[in-house]
Amino acid sequence: MSALAHWQDQYARLRANVETPAWLREARDSAWHNFEARGIPSRKDEDWKYTRLGALDRFAAQAPLDLADLKQAPPVDGSLLVFGGGRFQPQLSRLPLATPGVQVLSLGEALVTQAEALRPLLCQDGPERAFASLNRALFEDGLWLRLAPGAQLAEPLHVVHMGGVGASAAYLRLLIELGQNSQALVVEHYLGVAAGAYHVNVLTEATLAEGARLRHVKLVAEGAAAIHIADMRVRVSRAARFESHALAGGGGLTRQDIDVYLHEAGGECSLRGLYTAGSAEHVDFHTRIEHMAPHCSSEEVYKGLVGGTGRAVFNGRVHVHPGADKTDSRMTCANLLLSNRAEVDAKPELEIYADDVKCSHGATVGQLDEAQLFYLRARGIDLASARSLLMAAFARDALGGLDQRLQEHADRLLDLRLAAL
Secondary structure, three states, rough: HHHHHHHHHHHHHHOOOOOOOOOHHHHHHHHHHHHHHHHHHOOOHHOOOOOOOOOOOHHOOOOOEEEHOOOOOOOOEEEEEEOOOOOOOOHHHHOOOOOEEEEEEEHHHHHOOOOHHHHEEEEEOOOHHHHHHHHHHOEEEEEEEEEOOOOOOOOOOOEEEEEEEEOEEEEEEEEEEEOOEEEEEEEEEEOOEEEEEEEEEEEEEEEOOOOOOOEEEEEEEEEOOOOEEEEEEEOOOOOOEEEEEEEEEOOOOOEEEEEEEOOOOOOOOEEEEEEEEOOOOOOEHHHHEOOOOOOEEOOOOOEEEEEOEEEEEEEEEEEEEOOOOOOOOEEEEEEOOOOOOOOOEEEEEEOOOOOOEEEEEEEEEEOOOOOHHHHHHOOOHHHHHHHHHHHHHHHHHHOOOHHHHHHHHHHHHHHHHHHHH
16 A cells, blocks of 8 residues: 555545544645645655655555553653554553643543634644645644643653554644743654554644743654654744754654744744764754744754765755844754765755844764874774764764753663664
8 A cells, every 4th residue: 555545544534533523624624635735745846855755655554563562651750641653642641740820631632622722723724844734634642732821841741652553654743832931841752663664743833922931852763664754833922932952863764844933023942953864764854944023043053973874964944034133043064974875965044134134054064083083092992982982072062951861861862873873
């Protein structure tokens, strides 16, 4: 069965569910028609020029593991929502204690208990990227986080998804609403359970009211044949701040789109990430920051480590709209090639239509410094250890600024990846 036929079957099943509210059925129909109109992206699409999607047809033929195989949640500090194959697993989850002004629900539960409140969030008209439309048409579960003005999450909220169980394709929808001056730390963690091919499609939408602060951490460690495609959109209001930390550390094909809209004065965003790719792995990061109002600032720091026959793509775009004066934006992308067959395509972009701005961007692609390797070897360090030390020093800078426990967890994941590379 082809990927398209698989998706058509899933859509027909959801369409036939008589318990689905009429407005949700219409929203699914609209999204499906958008997806059909756009089709699966090809290399003729500029945003997919360096990324092929032929592997999609493999996941539809896989037999996923049974959900009963999920017997233990990963050890984390804080609240925990576990999903398997796109479905919430309450027996493995730890919901946060009831706190005034804080709502944490699985989206599947909210569609039953608070459907009308979700209606304005789930109904969206107009064409958009193909896989986001596919998610809107086929999602069944996810997260709904809502904070009232001034509320704070007392501990990190971890969303863990186990890929390759319950279904060969999973669709996770995450809705995050932060009220005025509220704060939250959300961690998305994607783990591969099955060895075969499977597909994970994630759509995350966050809205930050005036003065709100969202810190978002994403860790991807999918299976070797997995296809992980994710889309994140964030709207940042006056004097609000969004921080993103991303580590792509495994998966046959990983694609992450991040769009940030600074649509009111004083908004800030910081995007930091590390992507790695070994043999037969492909990772693609596309970021877009829309400076739509004056006195906003943004920074991007992305680094890549690519070995074997791996390939990485980074495309970062900053768009300064007319009237967005006093914009301050900086973008840096640095990459290390660890073999003669590794490949990186880096494309930073600036598009400026305002005066009195400070904007800079740059990209580098190189190899480990032979002089530094010689210096370490001359002090009795073997070649493999010397390479690992230099790789770790290069990589850890991209993920700085995390809380200590999260930093330690990210470092452990990174150490595993460095050993594999």
